Amino acid sequence: MKAWNNGQLRELSAEEVAVVNTERKAWEDKSVERKLTRIKNIRKQKLMETDYLANSDVTMPDNIKTWRQSLRDIPSNHTDEDAYDLLLAKDSDGNLTHTIWEKP
Amino acid sequence: MSKTTIPTGGIADDAVENTKLDLTSDYAFSGTITGDNNNLVKISQSSISAGSSVAAIEFSNIFSSTYDTYFVNYSKIRLTAEGGLRMRFYSDTGTTELSGAYYYWALYGRDVNSADEVNNENGGNQFTLTGTLDYDNPGDSGASGHLYIYNPLANDSLSVIANGQSGYRNNGNVYSANNFSGKYSGSSPRYGFKLYGSSGNIELADVTVYGVKT
Numbered sequence: 001m002k003a004w005n006n007g008q009l010r011e012l013s014a015e016e017v018a019v020v021n022t023e024r025k026a027w028e029d030k031s032v033e034r035k036l037t038r039i040k041n042i043r044k045q046k047l048m049e050t051d052y053l054a055n056s057d058v059t060m061p062d063n064i065k066t067w068r069q070s071l072r073d074i075p076s077n078h079t080d081e082d083a084y085d086l087l088l089a090k091d092s093d094g095n096l097t098h099t100i101w102e103k104p
Numbered sequence: 105m106s107k108t109t110i111p112t113g114g115i116a117d118d119a120v121e122n123t124k125l126d127l128t129s130d131y132a133f134s135g136t137i138t139g140d141n142n143n144l145v146k147i148s149q150s151s152i153s154a155g156s157s158v159a160a161i162e163f164s165n166i167f168s169s170t171y172d173t174y175f176v177n178y179s180k181i182r183l184t185a186e187g188g189l190r191m192r193f194y195s196d197t198g199t200t201e202l203s204g205a206y207y208y209w210a211l212y213g214r215d216v217n218s219a220d221e222v223n224n225e226n227g228g229n230q231f232t233l234t235g236t237l238d239y240d241n242p243g244d245s246g247a248s249g250h251l252y253i254y255n256p257l258a259n260d261s262l263s264v265i266a267n268g269q270s271g272y273r274n275n276g277n278v279y280s281a282n283n284f285s286g287k288y289s290g291s292s293p294r295y296g297f298k299l300y301g302s303s304g305n306i307e308l309a310d311v312t313v314y315g316v317k318t
């Protein structure tokens with residue numbers, strides 16, 4: 001393993017390589033946690049898009065209520081990394097493909 | 105006796121490469137600019153070309169008493185794996201890393217997955233300058249941005265970092281953008297720093313460090 005030091009390539013010592021590998025593993029170990037955080041951020045944005053329907057002078061349609069509840073239930077209904085990957089899947093244009101994100 | 109003007113006939117016919125000085129030609133200047141016009145000086149530059157792969161880009165023994173502020177411009181950074189761009193200081197003129205829990209920072213951005221990325225640490229072991237990046241395709245722009253480092257050598261002062269970054273991933277047609285600020289609150293002076301990925305190597309990058317006189 002090498003590093004670029006002040007314009008010169010240098011070989012990392014065994015001790016330095018061990019530190020790098022430990023830190024990278026710590027990052028990898030939190031992969032699932034990061035995916036769930038990402039999903040929650042997307043969910044938050046989706047909920048915010050229809051928050052105005054909760055105002056007292058507006059009636060929220062039942063299908064929107066159902067959809068919003070399904071978004072809130074994501075953590076309890078999708079509990080492993082495979083499920084997270086499906087929720088985060090995108091098409092070639094970068095659009096999320098899971099139907100749960102589609103506003104009715 | 106010092107001269108501030110060139111007198112008539114002051115430049116000999118063979119002054120440059122045995123020809124008269126041609127004002128339309130290019131000449132390499134290898135001297136040091138002194139005086140009042142050195143407020144922004146390029147100190148070091150590292151470029152990682154496509155096909156190369158390194159664990160980190162290191163700038164050791166880069167900070168000196170000559171400057172209080174350093175401006176770092178980076179462009180086209182690509183990591184070999186999905187991850188964030190990180191930074192850590194050195195405690196000496198070598199590459200001894202300051203990895204104690206003295207890094208305080210906050211980040212708000214939009215990551216390459218088109219999701220908001222909000223992150224912070226109150227006493228982390230490094231700065232994480234960006235959200236998740238995934239630029240490993242030939243058509244990707246990589247991550248470009250800049251950061252300022254203030255007072256790195258002062259042991260009674262904080263090194264405050266400000267960073268802005270943006271990038272574009274061709275696959276999926278998505279942009280990322282991040283704003284970051286942070287401080288290093290440890291008491292020991294910082295003599296240098298390194299940039300690295302939270303995962304994977306750096307396979308493409310161009311990083312330039314400038315000293316700024318304030």
